[in-house]
Amino acid sequence: MEWVELTKEAISKTLETMFFTFVEFDGTDEDSSYEKVDKITSYIKLSSDKTSAFIVISIVEPLAFQMAADFTGTIVEKVKREDVEDCLRELANMVGGYCVNSMGGRYSLGLPQIGFPPETGVTNQCSSFSLFVLGEKFGEMTVCVVQSQ
Amino acid sequence: MSYNILIVDDSSSMRKVIRKILRISGFDVGEILEASNGKEALEVLNSNWVDLILSDIHMPVMDGYKFLEELKKKEDFNHIPVVLITTEGDENKLQRAMSLGAHGYIRKPFEPDQIREYLKGIMGEPVYGVGGIDEGSDF
Numbered sequence: 001m002e003w004v005e006l007t008k009e010a011i012s013k014t015l016e017t018m019f020f021t022f023v024e025f026d027g028t029d030e031d032s033s034y035e036k037v038d039k040i041t042s043y044i045k046l047s048s049d050k051t052s053a054f055i056v057i058s059i060v061e062p063l064a065f066q067m068a069a070d071f072t073g074t075i076v077e078k079v080k081r082e083d084v085e086d087c088l089r090e091l092a093n094m095v096g097g098y099c100v101n102s103m104g105g106r107y108s109l110g111l112p113q114i115g116f117p118p119e120t121g122v123t124n125q126c127s128s129f130s131l132f133v134l135g136e137k138f139g140e141m142t143v144c145v146v147q148s149q
Numbered sequence: 150m151s152y153n154i155l156i157v158d159d160s161s162s163m164r165k166v167i168r169k170i171l172r173i174s175g176f177d178v179g180e181i182l183e184a185s186n187g188k189e190a191l192e193v194l195n196s197n198w199v200d201l202i203l204s205d206i207h208m209p210v211m212d213g214y215k216f217l218e219e220l221k222k223k224e225d226f227n228h229i230p231v232v233l234i235t236t237e238g239d240e241n242k243l244q245r246a247m248s249l250g251a252h253g254y255i256r257k258p259f260e261p262d263q264i265r266e267y268l269k270g271i272m273g274e275p276v277y278g279v280g281g282i283d284e285g286s287d288f
Contacts, residue, residue, distance in 0.1 A: 017258040018166075072165045083162060090160045093207070094257045097236025101256065105239030109207055111159075
């Protein structure tokens with residue numbers, strides 16, 4: 001299975017099971033406020049002998065706070081920024097783990113981080129796709145595959 | 150008999166999720182203790198009675214494998230069942246964890262019922278209906 005298809009399956013399964021969010025991959029960006037809203041980004045590195053892959057997940061802040069509230073079973077007013085970052089790290093961790101498992105353990109999982117990976121340069125092979133909920137764009141996922149040196 | 154349970158995970162959110170699942174599981178759960186890595190978990194074990202450990206594998210400072218190795222060396226603790234709740238996808242690594250003494254593993258993302266099934270295997274039948282007690286609930 002290709003990386004994009006695999007990560008779509010992974011995020012779909014993870015968001016549905018743990019965050020009660022039903023993600024779609026088709027929708028329209030028209031009239032969307034997506035570009036104007038701050039996002040929170042997490043990533044995880046998957047490594048094998050020959051290649052590494054970075055899975056990067058960006059989610060708009062308001063929904064990220066709501067997801068953190070749903071995940072931990074609290075109300076959004078009680079959620080702090082550090083809780084949201086922790087949840088997004090865990091989301092990246094679970095998506096990465098799902099991919100590793102699906103590929104029969106050929107990759108090993110790094111520790112998830114907040115922000116963008118420092119090692120992905122212009123020469124890498126990256127693919128991105130949008131995440132929608134009820135037709136509205138709320139995030140993006142990028143997978144970058146890097147040949148190991 | 151109530152069971153004291155130690156949750157070991159570097160994600161505070163995941164610890165919170167597991168804590169909530171335990172509280173509404175219907176089992177007679179006593180104290181729920183937390184640690185963010187294997188090293189902290191060993192410190193918790195030194196000063197608390199624990200009947201069951203639910204542990205992540207991928208953690209900074211001391212990961213789940215090293216934690217299992219350390220537990221195995223300690224006579225006071227090596228009888229405590231350890232269930233891994235992990236994103237680890239490599240079957241060989243999971244088998245290594247089992248050979249180090251893990252009782253079983255649950256892969257994230259997981260359904261709450263998967264944790265209940267493991268609890269049932271270790272603690273027997275639940276004493277309350279599901280959702281019977283929820284101490285410290287935000288709801």
